[in-house]
Amino acid sequence: MSDASGMARETITLAGIEIELHEGGSGPPLLFLHGASGFTSDPPYVRLLAQRRRVIAPSHPGFGASGLPLWLDTIDDIAHLYLELMDRRGLARVDVVGTSLGGWLAAEIATKVPERIGKLVLVGPVGVKLGPPDKLDIPDVFAMAQDKVMRLIYHDVDKGKVDFSKMTDAQLTVFARNRETTALLTWEPWMHNPKLRHRLHRIASPTLFIRGASDGLVSADYVDGYARLIPNARVTTIAEAGHAPQVEQPEEFARALFAFLDGGAQAGGTR
Amino acid sequence: MRAWHFSETAYPYLPPSEEYESIRVSLPNRIYDPRKGAALYDRYIDEWQIAEEEGVEIMLNEHHQTATCVDPAAPLLLAALARVTKKARLLILGNPIANRRQPVRVAEEMAMVDMLSHGRLEAGFVRGVPYEISAGNSNPVRMNERFAEALDLIVKVWTSHDGPFSHEGRFFHHRQINIWPRPYQQPHPPVWVSTTTPAGAQRVGAKGFVQATFLTGYDGTRRVYDSYRQGWREAGRGEDVPIDRLAYAALVYVGDNEADARVGAEKILWYIRANKVPPHFAFPPGYAPPAAFAKIMRGDVGDQHRNFSAQATVEGTINAGLMMAGTPDQVYAQIRKMYDHVGGFGHLLIMGQAGHLEHDETVRSIRNFARHVYPRLKAEMPDATVSGFASAAAAE
Secondary structure, three states, rough: OOOOOOOEEEEEEHHHHHHHHEEEEOOOOOEOOOOOOOOOOOOHHHHHHHHHHHEEEOOOOOOOOOOOOOOOOOOOHHHHHHHHHHHHHHOOEEEEEEEEEEHHHHHHHHHHHHHHHEEEEEEOOEOOOOOOOOOOOOHHHHHHOOHHHHHHOOOOHHOOOOOOHHHHHHHHHHHHHHHHHHHHHOOOOOOOOHHHHHHHOOOOOEEEEEEEOOOOOHHHHHHHHHHHHHOOOOOOOOOOOOHHHHHHHHHHHHHHHHHHHHHOOOOOOOO | EEEEEOOOOOOOOOOOOOOOOEEEOOOOOOOOHHHHHHHHHHHHHHHHHHHHHOOEEEEEEEOOEEEEOOOOOHHHHHHHHHOOOOOOOOEEEEEEOOOOOOHHHHHHHHHHHHHHHHOEEEEEEEEEOOHHHHHHOOOOHHHHHHHOOOOHHHHHHHHHOOOOOEEEEEEEEEEOOOOOOOOOOOOOEEEEOOOOOOOHHHHHHHOOOEEEEEEOOOHHHHHHHHHHHHHHHHOOOOOEEEEEEEEEEEEEEEEEOHHHHHHHHHHOOHHHOOOOOOOOHOOOOOOHHHHHHHHHHHHOHHHHHHHOOOOOOOHHHHOOOOOEEEEEEEEHHHHHHHHHHHOOOOOEEHHHOOOOOOHHHHHHHHHHHHHHHHHHHHHHHOOEEEEEOHHHHHHO
């Protein structure tokens, strides 16, 4: 059964874990890896992606309706899980888009099976530590007031407003669980895997970093430094957007994304 | 009934609360004057010694990065107390083992204190309050699981004497475990666990450890004790749960007269009123289950957080069962009322100093309690009393 965006939902079992899998749209397959707030098919960007691609978007373990076994506690664990997902879906070679936490996850996957990634898009990704020990690369969002966090995430804070009073108990519980799993996965080391930066040179696919110009979590310097660790990567910036440009500027996001995915083999767009 | 003098060794010399965001985690320590702090340690240790002279036992606890409790390494203070006291039991409540990286090290620290005190240690373990998460850089998710694995391991470390054994658990790993010294008390020091939730208390009851609960009031405490008794019985420990398995912590001030009691009660109310903590430190992700967080997001923060208010009053706090304050007769009556409401408890953990309560006031209350309240409690509430409710037991 599919909804207005053309996405259907099913449950598949990976490594014994029940995973909620959103899938829909038409065109070449696109593995979409969500960030800390989980995946729903409501936002307009999902429809834009599904118009041109068969979007495959798992809810990560501990997010949405997906299970979370006690043994699992790293982004790297999830990367291994999704190698199995790629096998099960027959994705011999696939384009991968990851946002925020999902960008970290996409980068982990691409270091493990570089030959199976067509093109790689990292949207405001975390996952590496580039700066000095006495300065957090990513601000500690768990040690600051929620309104301050919102100002770091959004260009236009009104776009991120969540009215808890209008949410059902089930929706609130998913919201809280997503936040809990984010903490589990990112707490220490904070928002990164120290090993990842030493593996990024393995990534073979053309790679595009997309960053919202007003992103207060992932800085321009951070994204530039991250991109320099990947052989064939470039950075594009979306104006009037924060940490989730796909949410704040869906049209512009889709335009930048498809210009890259449908363009030539080089990250720069032309060979 | 046993009574314990408990002090959080607070540093009360703070600027007006409007000038800082949080009394915990982020309050800059430039506010802490080391000379005043050293004098406070001397004073608080003196008060514990006076409690011992009066026949009252000793309790302390551990918190981090906070003016409310300047005891971030409680085993160190406990070791000092072991040498300056002679007869009092020494209760640490407790070791925050969900936030400690090496359970074996905790077992070693406790064994040393048990030796230094010649077997007077009562070893308590706590999951730790939410504000400890950032201070400890501790992952707030799966704390209960870490706590349970650490506690099981610590008891095994204390009771294994035939050379090294290994532990490869979900959270902790250690290949050659063989601690020196082992504890003075055999098979091991009494174990206490503090819990403020029924689910936690049921697990503690199943193990038979002493269950302590802090400032949970009349109905909250009864729920915790009911769950403890249920866990105890379901684990096959028998029908009768003695009251010495159950402890309750409250703010206590016993005055010479009502006027004196009023002054003391207002001062110890500091503990309730000064706990200014913003939501991001009070409700870290994963500390409570998602369904509980759903309620918090709707504004239902629960009794524990509601009771800790800058607007709290002496009357309201006494009526809620968080404080026992007044003349000796009044305090006795308040303890009796709580005792009867919850089905009995065998340990009263007396938070007998807080905020700006001065040394002479603290000592006066300790003595008034020890001389005019404690004898009645000991006579009327012997340790072997069966806890629970006669009518409920008859119905079963």
